[in-house]
Amino acid sequence: MTSPSSGEAVAKPASGSLSWLLEQRVLMSVAVLAVLPWLLPSQALAVNVLIYGVVVMGYNLLFGYTGLLSFGQAAFFGAGAYFTGIAIGRYGVPWFLAVAIAVLLSTCLAAAIGIVSTRTRGIYFAMVTLALAQLVYYVALQASSFTGGENGLRGFTVDRISLFGLSVNFLDPVNKYYVLMALAALAMWFQSRILNSPFGAVIEAIRENEQRARACGYNVERSKLIVFMLSGAISSLGGCMLALHLSIVPLDILHYQTSGMIVMMVLLGGARSFFGPFVGAATFLILEDVISVWTPHWQIFVGAIFVLFVLFLPKGIWGTLLDTLGIGKARR
Amino acid sequence: MSGELLRADGIGKRFGGFTALEDITVSFAAGQLTSIIGPNGAGKSTFFNILSGALRPSSGRLHFRGRELNGLPQHRFVHQGISRSYQITNIFPDLTVHENVRVAAQALTVSYDIWRNRARLPELNAKADAALDAVGLLGKLGELAKFLSHGQQRALEIAIALVSEPELLLLDEPTAGMGPEETKDMVALLERLADKRTVLLVEHKMKMVLGLSKRVVVLHHGRLLADGAPDDIRSNPEVRRVYLGQSEGYG
Numbered sequence: 302m303t304s305p306s307s308g309e310a311v312a313k314p315a316s317g318s319l320s321w322l323l324e325q326r327v328l329m330s331v332a333v334l335a336v337l338p339w340l341l342p343s344q345a346l347a348v349n350v351l352i353y354g355v356v357v358m359g360y361n362l363l364f365g366y367t368g369l370l371s372f373g374q375a376a377f378f379g380a381g382a383y384f385t386g387i388a389i390g391r392y393g394v395p396w397f398l399a400v401a402i403a404v405l406l407s408t409c410l411a412a413a414i415g416i417v418s419t420r421t422r423g424i425y426f427a428m429v430t431l432a433l434a435q436l437v438y439y440v441a442l443q444a445s446s447f448t449g450g451e452n453g454l455r456g457f458t459v460d461r462i463s464l465f466g467l468s469v470n471f472l473d474p475v476n477k478y479y480v481l482m483a484l485a486a487l488a489m490w491f492q493s494r495i496l497n498s499p500f501g502a503v504i505e506a507i508r509e510n511e512q513r514a515r516a517c518g519y520n521v522e523r524s525k526l527i528v529f530m531l532s533g534a535i536s537s538l539g540g541c542m543l544a545l546h547l548s549i550v551p552l553d554i555l556h557y558q559t560s561g562m563i564v565m566m567v568l569l570g571g572a573r574s575f576f577g578p579f580v581g582a583a584t585f586l587i588l589e590d591v592i593s594v595w596t597p598h599w600q601i602f603v604g605a606i607f608v609l610f611v612l613f614l615p616k617g618i619w620g621t622l623l624d625t626l627g628i629g630k631a632r633r
Numbered sequence: 634m635s636g637e638l639l640r641a642d643g644i645g646k647r648f649g650g651f652t653a654l655e656d657i658t659v660s661f662a663a664g665q666l667t668s669i670i671g672p673n674g675a676g677k678s679t680f681f682n683i684l685s686g687a688l689r690p691s692s693g694r695l696h697f698r699g700r701e702l703n704g705l706p707q708h709r710f711v712h713q714g715i716s717r718s719y720q721i722t723n724i725f726p727d728l729t730v731h732e733n734v735r736v737a738a739q740a741l742t743v744s745y746d747i748w749r750n751r752a753r754l755p756e757l758n759a760k761a762d763a764a765l766d767a768v769g770l771l772g773k774l775g776e777l778a779k780f781l782s783h784g785q786q787r788a789l790e791i792a793i794a795l796v797s798e799p800e801l802l803l804l805d806e807p808t809a810g811m812g813p814e815e816t817k818d819m820v821a822l823l824e825r826l827a828d829k830r831t832v833l834l835v836e837h838k839m840k841m842v843l844g845l846s847k848r849v850v851v852l853h854h855g856r857l858l859a860d861g862a863p864d865d866i867r868s869n870p871e872v873r874r875v876y877l878g879q880s881e882g883y884g
Contacts, residue, residue, distance in 0.1 A: 499743040499751045502736045509725035516685065516723070518711030518740035518797065527745065 326575045327489045334482055334579065341583070344474045346590055350583045351481050352542045355488045357566045357578035359535030362492060364564070365572030366501070367528050368508035369419075372427050373434030374563045376414065377533035379555035380407040381540025383441060383448055386550045390457030391447075397464055400484070400541040404534055410437070411533025412526070419525040431557055438555040454550035471545070481542050488538050493575065495531060504528050536563075565607050571617025580619040638663040638831050639684070639715075639801060644693035646679050646855075653679040654855045657693070663800070666827035668834045668842040670866075671852035672875060677835045678720060678805065680852065684833065685717040685803050686710035697801070712741060716799035718790045720806045720835070726779035730770055733778050733789055734761040738796040764796035765789075768822060784815030788822065795826070802832045808841065820845065843867060 334354075338347040360374045384403035388394040394402065418429040441448045448454050462471045462480050469476045495501050503524050506514040515521045544550050553559065562585065570581020588606060592599035614621050640660040646653045654676045661667055671677050682688040683695065686707035695702040697713055705713070725733045735751075738760045743749065752758075765771050768788040773781065778789055787807055794802060807823065808816045820841055826832055827845070836842045842849065843863040851859040851872050859869050866872055 495747050497750050497752070498747045499739050499749060499754070500745055500747045502732065502739065502751050503744055505728060505732075506725055506736045509727055510723060513719075513723045513725060513793070514736075515708050516687070516711070516717060516719075517737040517793065518708050519744060520706070520708050524744070531747075 327486070327493045330489055330576050330579065331482070331486045333576070334485060335479075337583075338475070338478055341587070342590070344478060346586055348474075348478055348481060348546055349586050350579060351478070351485050352539050352546065353563075353566060353582035353586065354539075354579035355485050355542060356536045356539030357563055357570070357582050358488060358492055359532045359537075359539065360563050361567050361572060361574075361578050362495065362504075362535065363528060363532035364567055365574070365577075366496065366508065367504040367525065369525065369529070370423075370427050370564075371418070371430040371529075372557060372560045372564065373414065373418075373430030373432075374532075374536055375555050375557065375559035376434035376437040377407050377411055377536040378540045378543075378559060378563070379437065379441065379550070380410050380533075381537030382544040382550040382554055383454055383540075384537075385541040385544040386454040386457050387447060389459065389544075390454070396459050396462060396545065400538070400545075403541050403544075404537050407537030407540070408530050408534040411530045411537075415526045415529035415533070419522055419529055431560065434555070434560060435557055438552070438557075441552060441555050448552070449550075451552050453552050454544075455548075457544075458548040459545050477546065481546060484538060484542055488535050489575075492535060496575070500524075500527070565603075567617075569607065569610055569617055571620030571623075574617070574620045574623060577617050577619035581617060584618060636663055637661070638698060639833075640696045641680075641684070642694040642696070644680070644683060644690045644695065646676075646683060646688065647691045652855055654683070654690075654852075657852070657857050659850055659857060659860060661801075661831065661833060663831050665847045666823070666832040666834060666845055667848045667850060668836055668846040669850045669852060670836065670839070670842055671858070674854075675852040676855040677852055679855075681717070681803055681805050681833075681835055685715060708740075711797050711799070714800035715803065716794040716797050716801070717803035718787075718794045718805055718807060720809055722783070722786045722790060724778045724786055724790050724793065726777070728778060729774065730765065730776050730778055730781065730789060731758075731761055731774040734764050734792050734796050737761075737793045738764070741797055760796055760798075764792040767795060767825070768792045769818070782815075784811055784818065787811065787815075787819065791822065791826075800831060802826065802830055804832060805835045806837065807834070808836065808838060816841070 334351065337350060338344050341347045356378045363369050363371055381403050384406045385399045388399035388402050389396060414430065414433045418426055418433065421429050442450055460472050462469050469480065471477055471480065503519055506519065507521055507524055511521055566581035566585045567578055568581065569584045570579065571577030585603065588603050589599055592602045610617065616624060637660050641657055644657040645655050657680060669677050669680065679688065683690050686705060697715060702710065702713065725736065728736065735757055738757045762771065765774065768791050770785060770788055770792060773785065778786065781789060791804065791807065808819050811819060823832065823845055834846065846863055849861065849863055849866040850857065851866060853875050858875065859866055859872050
């Protein structure tokens with residue numbers, strides 16, 4: 302800090318070790334996720350929170366931070382899962398390379414969908430993303446020799462994870478959780494980097510005032526396309542994690558209902574907050590877990606709860622909690 | 634500073650069957666404060682939007698420093714050295730005052746960088762501080778822009794436009810909605826700005842326009858009605874008939 306008027310002074314936390322800890326959002330998030338299996342009723346639920354948390358985090362970059370309401374995020378979640386499964390099952394590619402290829406190909410898919418959709422706005426953007434994501438769904442349904450069609454993709458299992466000379470039994474639930482958590486941590490680090498970067502400021506500016514951002518000299522369309530690709534890349538990593546976890550890829554993962562679920566999760570947790578997506582994913586999955594024991598029509602109850610959240614907690618659980626604690630935007 | 638900075642050659646703009654501007658030919662010299670006036674519907678905002686790239690002309694050519702601007706997308710105008718403020722306050726309401734200006738400052742250099750930390754770019758922070766200092770908002774750095782007073786928001790918008798260090802600053806009714814005290818502060822700011830750069834101003838407050846400007850361009854029904862020094866405009870019977878008679882009480 303060179304002068305009391307510099308930007309660093311603005312972003313600097315007030316004081317104290319609590320503020321410093323809150324500033325370390327990736328470390329804090331990883332610390333919470335590390336103990337999640339002991340906080341939730343089952344290991345499987347904790348793994349699902351990790352996976353959906355990453356998917357929703359990617360979506361939050363697009364919706365929460367940039368203000369683009371897409372109904373097609375399932376396309377990238379599903380693409381990540383399918384590309385990983387196909388690379389491992391059909392071509393025998395090592396798991397880490399399969400994940401890298403899957404993220405790369407999903408980012409290309411996001412570029413293709415983004416080139417068309419980011420030229421539209423508002424409801425048109427939402428509808429174009431929905432339509433193109435459904436197109437991906439039908440391609441996966443029809444290309445059954447590659448994807449398994451409506452039966453889903455099967456025939457690939459990762460039982461050992463080896464990297465840099467380390468090898469762990471991936472069938473062990475604890476090992477599996479922490480390997481997937483490492484991938485989630487990677488995604489969080491990447492997203493935090495984006496948010497802290499100059500480009501993070503650009504997407505915030507576009508969300509706040511697209512006309513002003515353009516008048517400032519930003520190519521708004523190109524910026525939206527880039528953030529659409531980055532968002533797709535992060536969500537696709539969640540798909541890769543799902544494929545590694547389940548050893549199957551259900552076709553439903555690509556359906557628009559999955560996109561709707563992702564939107565609900567981000568709103569439940571809190572759009573525009575870093576850890577909100579994990580809170581939203583956990584809330585949704587716990588509600589599903591608990592209510593589906595009582596009734597097969599659990600969606601009615603989850604839907605009603607969602608409406609209450611939108612009406613009374615528009616900033617979601619995490620966003621409201623941070624507001625209540627008076628924690629500033631920079632530390633979210 | 635002298636010489637021609639911006640030249641509009643036969644600029645016209647049609648919206649369907651409606652002609653908003655017709656055959657406007659005018660040039661603006663460097664280092665001057667020029668005001669564009671005219672009654673409501675005269676085409677001032679349309680002309681301003683064309684000069685800033687927000688609208689494309691239906692006919693005519695626009696040259697800035699000898700380079701043709703026709704066909705350039707709006708965001709490239711800032712990169713050429715043309716920056717603007719809007720008639721209705723146009724800021725980033727949920728960002729801090731400092732971030733409003735810093736994000737505008739980085740548009741010319743590091744837009745797509747996803748690796749560096751934006752808070753640790755001292756040259757951009759310094760630029761933002763300087764622009765905020767120029768408009769008297771250095772004491773409001775950490776406040777959310779939406780909580781500033783109307784006058785402060787107008788000043789912030791000028792800081793956003795100023796931070797790109799434009800050669801040509803386009804200000805669309807910077808005193809709109811301001812009370813007498815805020816207007817006085819804004820006039821003082823405009824005088825300071827006009828000392829260092831070329832300013833094009835659209836304003837309704839005639840006393841202020843005639844006091845500030847070196848030159849006044851009058852539009853009426855989308856056409857150029859008069860162009861000259863403030864005293865010539867004041868005594869021009871055509872201008873008095875269509876405009877001044879209606880608004881001498883302002884300002």
